[in-house]
Amino acid sequence: xxxxxxxxxxxxxxxxxxxxxxxxxxxxxxxxxxxxxxxxxxxxxxxxxxxxxxxxxxxxxxxxxxxxxxxxxxxxxxxxxxxxxxxxxxxxxxxxxxxxxxxxxxxxxxxxxxxxxxxxxxxxxxxxxxxxxxxxxxxxxxxxxxxxxxxxxxxxxxxxxxxxxxxxxxxxxxxxxxxxxxxxxxxxxxxxxxxxxxxxxxxxxxxxxxxxxxxxxxxxxxxxxxxxxxxxxxxxxxxxxxxxxxxxxxxxxxxxxxxxxxxxxxxxxxxxxxxxxxxxxxxxxxxxxxxxxxxxxxxxxxxxxxxxxxxxxxxxxxxxxxxxxxxxxxxxxxxxxxxxxxxxxxxxxxxxxxxxxxxxxxxxxxxxxxxxxxxxxxxxxxxxxxxxxxxxxxxxxxxxxxxxxxxxxxxxxxxxxxxxxxxxxxxxxxxxxxxxxxxxxxx
Amino acid sequence: xxxxxxxxxxxxxxxxxxxxxxxxxxxxxxxxxxxxxxxxxxxxxxxxxxxxxxxxxxxxxxxxxxxxxxxxxxxxxxxxxxxxxxxxxxxxxxxxxxxxxxxxxxxxxxxxxxxxxxxxxxxxxxxxxxxxxxxxxxxxxxxxxxxxxxxxxxxxxxxxxxxxxxxxxxxxxxxxxxxxxxxxxxxxxxxxxxxxxxxxxxxxxxxxxxxxxxxxxxxxxxxxxxxxxxxxxxxxxxxxxxxxxxxxxxxxxxx
Amino acid sequence: xxxxxxxxxxxxxxxxxxxxxxxxxxxxxxxxxxxxxxxxxxxxxxxxxxxxxxxxxxxxxxxxxxxxxxxxxxxxxxxxxxxxxxxxxxxxxxxxxxxxxxxxxxxxxxxxxxxxxxx
Numbered sequence: 176x177x178x179x180x181x182x183x184x185x186x187x188x189x190x191x192x193x194x195x196x197x198x199x200x201x202x203x204x205x206x207x208x209x210x211x212x213x214x215x216x217x218x219x220x221x222x223x224x225x226x227x228x229x230x231x232x233x234x235x236x237x238x239x240x241x242x243x244x245x246x247x248x249x250x251x252x253x254x255x256x257x258x259x260x261x262x263x264x265x266x267x268x269x270x271x272x273x274x275x276x277x278x279x280x281x282x283x284x285x286x287x288x289x290x291x292x293x294x295x296x297x298x299x300x301x302x303x304x305x306x307x308x309x310x311x312x313x314x315x316x317x318x319x320x321x322x323x324x325x326x327x328x329x330x331x332x333x334x335x336x337x338x339x340x341x342x343x344x345x346x347x348x349x350x351x352x353x354x355x356x357x358x359x360x361x362x363x364x365x366x367x368x369x370x371x372x373x374x375x376x377x378x379x380x381x382x383x384x385x386x387x388x389x390x391x392x393x394x395x396x397x398x399x400x401x402x403x404x405x406x407x408x409x410x411x412x413x414x415x416x417x418x419x420x421x422x423x424x425x426x427x428x429x430x431x432x433x434x435x436x437x438x439x440x441x442x443x444x445x446x447x448x449x450x451x452x453x454x455x456x457x458x459x460x461x462x463x464x465x466x467x468x469x470x471x472x473x474x475x476x477x478x479x480x481x482x483x484x485x486x487x488x489x490x491x492x493x494x495x496x497x498x499x500x501x502x503x504x505x506x507x508x509x510x511x512x513x514x515x516x517x518x519x520x521x522x523x524x525x526x527x528x529x530x531x532x533x534x535x536x537x538x539x540x541x542x543x544x545x546x547x548x549x550x551x552x553x554x555x556x557x558x559x560x561x562x563x564x565x566x567x568x569x570x571x572x573x574x575x576x577x578x579x580x581x582x583x584x585x586x587x588x589x590x591x592x593x594x595x596x597x598x599x600x601x602x603x604x605x606x607x608x609x610x611x612x613x614x615x616x617x618x
Numbered sequence: 619x620x621x622x623x624x625x626x627x628x629x630x631x632x633x634x635x636x637x638x639x640x641x642x643x644x645x646x647x648x649x650x651x652x653x654x655x656x657x658x659x660x661x662x663x664x665x666x667x668x669x670x671x672x673x674x675x676x677x678x679x680x681x682x683x684x685x686x687x688x689x690x691x692x693x694x695x696x697x698x699x700x701x702x703x704x705x706x707x708x709x710x711x712x713x714x715x716x717x718x719x720x721x722x723x724x725x726x727x728x729x730x731x732x733x734x735x736x737x738x739x740x741x742x743x744x745x746x747x748x749x750x751x752x753x754x755x756x757x758x759x760x761x762x763x764x765x766x767x768x769x770x771x772x773x774x775x776x777x778x779x780x781x782x783x784x785x786x787x788x789x790x791x792x793x794x795x796x797x798x799x800x801x802x803x804x805x806x807x808x809x810x811x812x813x814x815x816x817x818x819x820x821x822x823x824x825x826x827x828x829x830x831x832x833x834x835x836x837x838x839x840x841x842x843x844x845x846x847x848x849x850x851x852x853x854x855x856x857x858x859x860x861x862x863x864x865x866x867x868x869x870x871x872x873x
Numbered sequence: 874x875x876x877x878x879x880x881x882x883x884x885x886x887x888x889x890x891x892x893x894x895x896x897x898x899x900x901x902x903x904x905x906x907x908x909x910x911x912x913x914x915x916x917x918x919x920x921x922x923x924x925x926x927x928x929x930x931x932x933x934x935x936x937x938x939x940x941x942x943x944x945x946x947x948x949x950x951x952x953x954x955x956x957x958x959x960x961x962x963x964x965x966x967x968x969x970x971x972x973x974x975x976x977x978x979x980x981x982x983x984x985x986x987x988x989x990x991x992x
Binding site: 273 | 882883890891892898903910945948952957959962963970977989
Binding site: 662663668672675676743745747748750751752754755756759762763766767769770771773774776777780781788 | 877935936939940942943945946948949950952953954956957960961964965968969971972975976979982983986987988990
């Protein structure tokens with residue numbers, strides 16, 4: 176390992192204990208503040224007041240809600256798989272807390288006369304560690320959905336999983352350019368590498384892809400399809416009540432904080448002071464940078480809330496299409512462009528102008544092609560694209576009611592009639608399967 | 619280090635045994651996840667940090683997810699037949715298992731002789747990740763590309779099994795709404811069921827001003843299941859009966 | 874002492890907290906048994922009968938998981954390449970482009986084949 180990891184893993188146990196407690200308390204407090212902030216800000220956006228009764232400005236509302244949940248009855252569905260049902264919220268909450276371990280929130284400081292970095296720990300693969308913990312966190316959700324034994328919960332869990340794994344890829348791809356520039360996957364080294372210029376400026380497309388996919392990854396509006404109330408009641412946590420529900424709630428908000436902190440670390444220079452302030456030497460020393468870090472995180476949290484207050488929920492197919500057909504190809508293309516630019520600069524030693532020309536022309540062509548793709552397709556295959564948009568499908572839709580020619584040995588094998596074909600001799604449509612009622616099953 | 623090894627080794631063996639002995643397939647999958655996690659921690663403890671995290675991402679993340687999906691798709695939990703459909707499968711399986719075990723023991727035994735950890739190898743290229751990259755995109759490039767091609771072909775082959783021929787043209791929101799209006803059926807919302815604060819309420823039809831029932835007001839699933847209730851005197855009596863007679867058994871657990 | 878111990882400590886604390894919450898909730902709340910409460914929640918109607926074996930699910934999810942694995946493995950290889958990009962130089966760049974082609978072709982195939990469509 177390189178020298179930059181020397182400060183990590185050498186702290187005495189009591190400093191580790193202080194930092195662990197600090198991270199834990201910070202996450203819980205940020206969650207409570209985020210819940211309060213979300214309710215107040217969304218209320219403001221909707222011309223309401225929001226919670227303002229408990230404590231100054233209603234600040235203690237989140238805490239009181241937590242206590243209230245603890246005093247609520249715990250309902251376990253009769254057909255739930257007990258062990259997994261209890262395990263799921265524990266997995267979700269533990270994973271959410273653990274992901275924060277590698278986030279740096281300050282430089283090396285003197286803590287009770289002991290020099291230590293304001294970061295729990297760091298590895299050469301810290302960012303990968305966060306991804307790994309995130310993929311463990313998905314378990315909590317899928318297991319919650321499965322073990323509840325309820326249709327809505329199972330559907331919500333599956334949706335949530337499909338969504339999180341889809342957006343995890345876009346998220347992972349957006350990291351590549353950062354690693355390429357920083358030459359490291361360690362969070363503290365990435366922060367150091369942004370001393371001069373933030374990666375949000377240098378690698379703007381990566382930043383935008385990350386911000387989009389982080390909203391999808393945390394199941395927040397407008398990507399909150401797993402909890403689409405109109406379709407799935409509460410999604411994977413429909414059957415959860417009392418503190419077990421509170422744990423899922425906590426995990427969701429901690430995940431929001433974690434992805435915001437990761438965005439800050441990877442793209443906004445981490446704990447480093449923003450530009451005009453960074454001219455002052457003292458801004459990046461001591462405990463002060465925690466403030467810059469928290470301000471940046473709070474900015475992302477506000478973005479989450481703002482999005483929720485502004486945008487309606489996407490339809491599921493639009494959402495998946497957006498992930499797989501827009502975010503991922505754009506991220507791949509961006510990686511190719513960035514690496515090509517870098518290899519042209521360093522290895523082929525082209526001048527900046529030549530590299531821009533070499534890169535710019537194909538990119539411009541690609542963008543043009545993408546813009547005129549539909550028009551080109553229409554010219555190449557007249558009537559082709561309209562079949563996809565469906566104007567003349569309405570006739571086609573009614574056409575399949577008419578009896579078509581049915582060949583029972585199409586292709587040399589006995590085959591059932593396809594939709595739109597009628598089995599010779601069949602007079603009535605096939606019987607509709609009727610499920611048994613609960614009463615019948617219980618009897 | 620030895621202490622850590624014994625804890626993790628015990629846990630992974632427990633995980634393996636749990637996977638074999640669990641009745642439900644999802645529980646097996648969970649035990650397997652535990653084993654994978656223990657292996658990942660062992661890798662990290664031996665300075666193979668990249669391999670350790672990747673183990674978690676790829677194995678516990680992707681493969682287990684796929685595993686859970688497949689379990690849910692097929693629903694193995696209850697109706698899995700233990701009868702073998704391929705003749706002579708068992709002896710061959712035993713033979714292959716023994717051969718695999720022997721190979722593994724031989725390979726591990728062989729490796730134990732010169733197992734010294736990764737410290738030196740990591741230092742050579744200035745880091746675990748850098749060292750891996752240098753080997754993977756240098757000396758073992760051909761093997762890397764070939765393995766990648768093989769893996770992707772296998773994965774793509776698996777997706778082909780799941781592809782479905784499109785029998786109807788794709789229907790989007792627009793086509794559906796056009797079709798709904800053309801079909802002549804009332805295109806708007808159906809009337810909501812009659813809510814009379816008894817039983818489930820949604821299984822009772824709404825009433826028209828003239829007192830006749832609107833069958834359409836009851837949700838389709840309930841009609842399909844045949845749990846629709848009629849509004850008449852007997853229903854009222856039945857409800858009364860439930861309230862008086864069933865009260866003792868329904869709320870008996872109250873403390 | 875290893876750099877991983879703080880993670881173990883944080884994980885242990887978080888686990889203890891979560892496990893404590895789950896256990897304590899069984900004692901703090903009231904208990905009023907009611908048969909309707911422990912039935913699966915379906916907005917008031919009788920719960921849909923669960924088919925034996927948990928039922929079947931749209932194969933779409935399986936396709937997504939499979940595509941995820943393809944891309945996940947790709948990601949895992951992209952990372953060391955990105956980190957060691959400057960050491961690998963032009964050769965490493967070409968090697969990775971070959972790998973990406975290896976990946977983009979099945980991706981485009983899947984796209985054309987309709988594996989990415991949801992409806």
